[in-house]
Amino acid sequence: MKLFPFGHATHPQWRMAAGLVLAQLRAQMSLPDFASQPRLALLYITDHYATQAQALLAHLREELPQVSDWAGTTGVGIAVNNAEYFDEPAMAVMLCDLPPEHYRVFSGAAPLPSNWTADAALVHADPATPDLAELVVEMAERTQQGYLFGGLTSSRTRSVQFALSGGDAAHGGVLEGGLSGVAFGPEVGWLSRVTQGCQPISPEREITEADQHVALQLANEPALETMLSDLQISLSEPQKAISVVRGTLVGLSPAGQAGVQRTGQLGSDVRVRHIVGLDPARQGLVIAEHLEPGMRLTFCRRNVQAARADLVRVCAEIREALEPEMLSIEAIHALSDDPLRAVPQPGQRIAGAVYVSCTGRGGPHFGGPSAELQIIRHALGDVPLVGFFAAGEIARHHLYGYTGVLTVFTQPTSPPTTP
Template identity: 60%
Template sequence: MKLFPCGHATHPRWRMAAALVLEQLRARMAQPEYASAPTLGLLYITDHYVNEARALLDHLSGELPGVTDWSGTVGVGVAANNAEYFDQPGLSVMLLDVPADQYRVFSGVAPLPTHRRNGGFAAHTALVHADGHTPELAQLLAEMAARTDTGYLFGGLSASRTTSVQFAVGGDGNMAGQGGAGGVFDAGLSGVAFGAGVALVSRVTQGCQPVSALHRITAAQNNLVLTLDDKPALDMLLDTLGVSLESDPQPALRKVRATLAGLVDAGEQPRGQRRMGHFGTDTRVRHIVGLDGLRRGVALADAVQAGMQLAFCQRNAAAARADLMRICAEIREELSPEELALAPDMPGRHAAPQTQRRICGAIYVSCSGRGGPHFGGPGAELHIVRHALGDVPLAGFFAGGEIAHHHLYGYTGVLTVFADSE
């Protein structure tokens, strides 16, 4: 694979933004190190353009007839390799140089097959865009993961203050059966499944820092945590924060509102970094949505059950920056093996240098609660990624929730890079 052409722009008028992006794409496609005839496009828009989503997709498809497949969605912000357009008109496009037999665009009207048929396409991983209001979304993500060989999904939930849209066009124009949708959808799941021949590396970065130890939920009902380590959950929360609802309720409630809960599924072994007050990648952060004074319980924005583990946490910009740099370093290490290795049959002598895998492009999906000034200034989050990985092609969006593995996360970033050998 060659480098993926990408382009991004902001303008009050979508046609002007599209013209600027097309100019960038064509300029890169003319350069020898970039792909000259990619067929798969990723399209991310901010909600300022959502009413023109159909016209925008049709315009880009008409101007780039060689790009026969499109996927993407809307966010309150979009990401590029050196900038973010947050809470303003924005457009980010990347064209992937992926063999046509190594990907499939899917949606509700053209779902990913459950089983491989007659030696046909087999999904290895999948980029998923989803509407957060879709019923039983967690179960749908688990089902989608089961349709891939690895069970690994990456992506995020559409985020819009008006209509949420997704783009999904496969083949020459529209998918068979999508009718008047024209490649623009407003519910369910869509995305791109990739075959085993597409090399990618994906990591999750957390944006919250635990302020308590990891406790076990010992009693729960629906979304209400009743006891932690056999002690009333509300008492454990108030003790952690050092506040009292009886003696000083207003400051106590302010602290509770600034606190979240990190959950680990029952029976799941904690993974990732937990030292020095960091969450592992298995932790899903959820809002505290209520307190039950009678039963001394804590209500969360997710179903809970006995046996799960929970740690109270708070958003922390410094921890988010450090963890983002950590996952970038892990990606670099995975793509850059030891340059010299001892030849097994020649002690004291070195074998030929191992090949370093180049990053052809990257997709970054970050929580809408992390964008803007949370990292210290506009575009600071993307500058960290660029400083760590270099000036690689990148597109993405700021989501209403992030998807990684088969889980739905919050206040996280999901960075996925496509690699090649050179």
């Protein structure tokens, strides 16, 4: 597996953007470090091109006949190595160098075969799909790792997804509604991490009484009263209280699981949700999530510094996981009679990456245009990367908000030579 060729461009006319992307892909495919005959393409477009999605995909397929399989979706913004295209016409394509037997493109029109074993899956989903959370869980259960990564289409026009396998073009490869994506077999190396964009501002408490979307008691105290105390506001000053509550979110954790780490950051399993209303009669808080007693809740706010620090952290975790496994001094001494045995184990390198971030995280939230993607490039290096800004992020079997999901495809590095 070699580096994944990728290209990206912006232009008011999609054909011009496609021409620029194709030129980049062809130039990279001629280089020795990049794959020359990849079969799987990931295609992300901004919603400016959504109404021309069918013609766009047909044109790319005609220009890249060796690429048989396509997957992707639409966002109000797309992500690439070191840059973001937000609220402008743009597209990005990455060609993945994977053997065809190691992956399967799927959609509602072409589900995964029941006899094919998936290790993990890249998933794109229409946010208007009924019972979406349950479908995500079901899809995760079909993978050996129980792990999905991806996000929900974000669009002001058509919520377009791309899913095409081989020559099966009955639906043209352009879909709306449901789930689609690529499932990967156990032979494909990957690493994935979730980064949160919020900072806890209160103690974490157990939800001790709830009624569907309403938290009634936190740690056996009235939920509304607890929130007012934590945020230091009063309903006697409604304008101030409304302003503060609108800027406050809640982080929810599964029952029996701490959501706030020792460092004070939100853990990767925390789902951030909006406070959508107050219930003064019952002293409750209305949350944009179905609540169950036993879940844990903390109040939080979006925070630029916390978001930057956590993104750096997950990039560092990925880099550490890719570093060669060095032997200890004791092991080197023990093997000193056989120098060949003391050679460090080869590590992994990144062949390509997919980054899905929340539409609320792009641009100014990280201090300036493309700052979020520049942090990733600084941490991981100049690696092929594509992705999009989503209406909700998918990781493991959860739907998230205000998060980033960074996934890298890995390949072994060549073992060190010995004299």
